[in-house]
Amino acid sequence: MAPLKTYLLSLLLTASPLLAHKRDLPIPEFTQEEIDSGAALRELNRIAGANAHRLFGNNCSPATVKIRREWRALSKPERRQFIAAVKCIMAKPNTVLSQDEVPGAKSLYDAIVWAHADRSGYMHMSGNFLVFHRYYLHTYERELALCGWDQGLPYWEWGLDVDAPHLSPVFDGSDTSLGSDGAFIPNRPPRVLDFIGFDEPTIIPPGTGGGCVMKGPFSDMVVRLGPIDVLPGEPIPSHPEEGREENPRCLERDLNADPLRRWNTFRNVTELILGYRTIREFQGTLDGDPRVTRESMGAHSGGHEAIGGIAVNPMLSPYDPAFWLTHNMLERVYWIWQLLDFKNRQGVHGTGTFLNMPPSANVTVEDELDLSPHNGPVKIKDLMNSLSGAPLCYVYV
């Protein structure tokens, strides 16, 4: 095993007498300062990792487990290697998705984005939401491995960047970032988001960009599919008719501290993990589900709005290479939450359609998720343990 991996695993698994523990570790009381500084979240991640050690299945071991780290924990050569793997997926021709169906899907990356667009109404605001994105990230991680990045998918720790996302090592425009902010477009109106089920619209002031990503690795990226307009106040559909042709344009971004401060601080994330015991409340709160909360947005949309540009389109958001890092942070929050009480947090909640429109049956863990043509069907219950090896095999540090 590589020395770095050995070291990270020792941090994760040798919480000394804890290796012998059979039950989940107790959760300590945290001070407000520990919560606001991120120390509490770090400790919760450590406890989750210690609880996880007994869950290794046959096809996943300390030697093979992928360690998902924060972007800043990667060395600069590692960041460059990761970026090269993303570009490799973008450079591979699409050989999986039918050209009759989606003529504009020229690259493998386009085809992966379409897998999200085509299922949008079925895995947003539905019982599939967390587990679908879990499987989607895993599938992308597998493609990255085929492109030379065989480590865990990195994540973006929002709490470190709530004041200035454009200065974040994720977005600073250096050759070790995912590219800069978009070019600044002045005098834009705020976004007025009329979410279904809320009386008042949610107002997001414009961010610091708005135009094409200017500097760094993805300033020359070509976005091909879309646009697909999602009408305000209407449910998000699946199988969109439009947006299937090739329509080359730049990657747009509009980095924005405002949503991060409102929904993605260390306090917000820590309260999400500690404040809710059922999957209904936990998922409903992080996703601003009107059936569960009076807060029209949560950490999920907050992460998208903080990136702006195509990342706020519920169908095409995976076009932004940062989509994978913000969703991986959300997945980390779900992973920690689950592992703090693993045996009681095995369920899903909700039906199989966006806000149950049109009405559909409750999703159950016996149902299958399908990611064709990128990955095979998998039972939701087989996505509950990230260490089963069937198919998942990762931890967060």
Ligand SMILES: *[C@@H]1O[C@H](CO)[C@@H](O)[C@H](O)[C@H]1NC(C)=O
């Ligand atoms: C998120 O946390 C910040 C402080 O870190 C707080 O001001 C804000 O009200 C929180 N948002 C929610 C929805 O609780």
Ligand SMILES: *[C@@H]1O[C@H](CO)[C@@H](O)[C@H](O)[C@H]1NC(C)=O
């Ligand atoms: C679906 O789930 C809801 C909430 O858990 C429950 O009230 C309802 O009875 C379920 N519907 C069916 C058809 O099982």
Ligand SMILES: [Cu+2]
């Ligand atoms: Cu999504």
